[in-house]
Amino acid sequence: MNAVDEPPVERLVRGEVSGGIATITLDSPRNRNALSVRLLGELRDHLDRALADDGVRVIVLTGTGPVFCAGADLKEQRLGPGAAKDAPVTASFPEIMRVIWESPKPVICRLNGTARAGGLGLVAACDFAVAPDTASFAFTEVRLGVVPAMISVTVLRRLDPRAAAEYLMTGETFDAARAQEIGLLTRAVPEADLDRTVAHYAGMLLRGGPEALALTKRLVRTVPAMPLEEGMRRMAELSAERFTSAEGQEGIAAFMEKRPASWVPREA
Numbered sequence: 335m336n337a338v339d340e341p342p343v344e345r346l347v348r349g350e351v352s353g354g355i356a357t358i359t360l361d362s363p364r365n366r367n368a369l370s371v372r373l374l375g376e377l378r379d380h381l382d383r384a385l386a387d388d389g390v391r392v393i394v395l396t397g398t399g400p401v402f403c404a405g406a407d408l409k410e411q412r413l414g415p416g417a418a419k420d421a422p423v424t425a426s427f428p429e430i431m432r433v434i435w436e437s438p439k440p441v442i443c444r445l446n447g448t449a450r451a452g453g454l455g456l457v458a459a460c461d462f463a464v465a466p467d468t469a470s471f472a473f474t475e476v477r478l479g480v481v482p483a484m485i486s487v488t489v490l491r492r493l494d495p496r497a498a499a500e501y502l503m504t505g506e507t508f509d510a511a512r513a514q515e516i517g518l519l520t521r522a523v524p525e526a527d528l529d530r531t532v533a534h535y536a537g538m539l540l541r542g543g544p545e546a547l548a549l550t551k552r553l554v555r556t557v558p559a560m561p562l563e564e565g566m567r568r569m570a571e572l573s574a575e576r577f578t579s580a581e582g583q584e585g586i587a588a589f590m591e592k593r594p595a596s597w598v599p600r601e602a
């Protein structure tokens with residue numbers, strides 16, 4: 335078969351950029367967007383592209399079908415004859431969660447539906463997570479005899495500790511209202527309001543200064559772990575830097591002049 339006759343490669347992840355927002359869509363509904371090696375590779379490529387694109391200010395991660403993500407691809411993890419001897423999902427998944435967690439651009443998870451296990455590691459890595467109120471959630475790992483190890487790094491930074499013990503240790507299914515209550519979701523909303531809610535958060539994020547937003551994302555993650563005195567000192571330094579930055583001065587000038595801020599970098 336020559337190159338012309340080759341069937342087109344089916345993509346498992348799609349990406350599009352519009353109005354400063356990169357939308358990355360897990361598009362493997364047949365296996366409920368399970369985290370196969372190929373899907374993870376494509377997801378990483380889309381994330382890298384969105385991060386490198388100066389026109390992108392906000393990233394939205396979503397999926398197609400009834401499920402946002404069913405976790406590790408269990409077909410790939412089943413070690414039949416001739417299969418890999420290690421667990422394929424461990425090669426790239428932790429790095430993808432780290433890239434999302436540390437992305438200077440805010441990441442909104444728009445859950446199109448239910449999520450399980452590894453899928454919840456992705457949800458927890460994102461800064462915002464909005465889901466339909468019909469979605470369900472479970473950390474199913476222990477019931478499979480495996481451990482929610484990789485995802486614990488993001489999940490345990492979000493979840494109320496009592497709820498973490500309850501749901502990670504029992505594997506019990508819980509609903510979207512409970513997921514919001516325990517810190518896994520930003521909002522659970524009626525399905526009809528999903529896009530409006532995501533657009534609301536994205537719109538609010540686009541209004542902020544890009545550098546200020548990246549720094550604020552970092553401090554949300556790091557300041558709670560800082561000793562009090564060090565936190566006060568370092569944050570006073572950061573605050574002083576920001577008041578005198580080009581972006582800070584533009585934001586203040588725009589307020590005083592009653593006009594929208596222009597976040598194009600200027601000479602200080």
Ligand SMILES: CC(C)(COP(=O)([O-])OP(=O)([O-])OC[C@H]1O[C@@H](n2cnc3c(N)ncnc32)[C@H](O)[C@@H]1OP(=O)([O-])[O-])[C@@H](O)C(=O)NCCC(=O)NCCSC(=O)C[C@@](C)(O)CC(=O)[O-]
Pocket residue numbers: 364365366368369400401403404405406407408409423448450451452453455474475478480481482483484485486
């Ligand atoms: C998600 C629901 C509720 C949707 O429930 P549903 O919508 O009723 O869909 P379904 O169960 O009928 O599944 C539809 C198709 O998707 C496939 N499918 C579905 N999930 C997977 C999967 N993970 N891997 C591979 N294939 C999967 C499933 O096998 C089936 O394929 P078919 O029989 O039609 O050929 C249900 O499908 C389900 O319970 N799936 C299993 C979820 C699960 O237990 N995942 C655990 C993954 S282990 C993991 O993530 C470990 C990790 C990464 O956290 C470890 C660590 O952090 O260190």
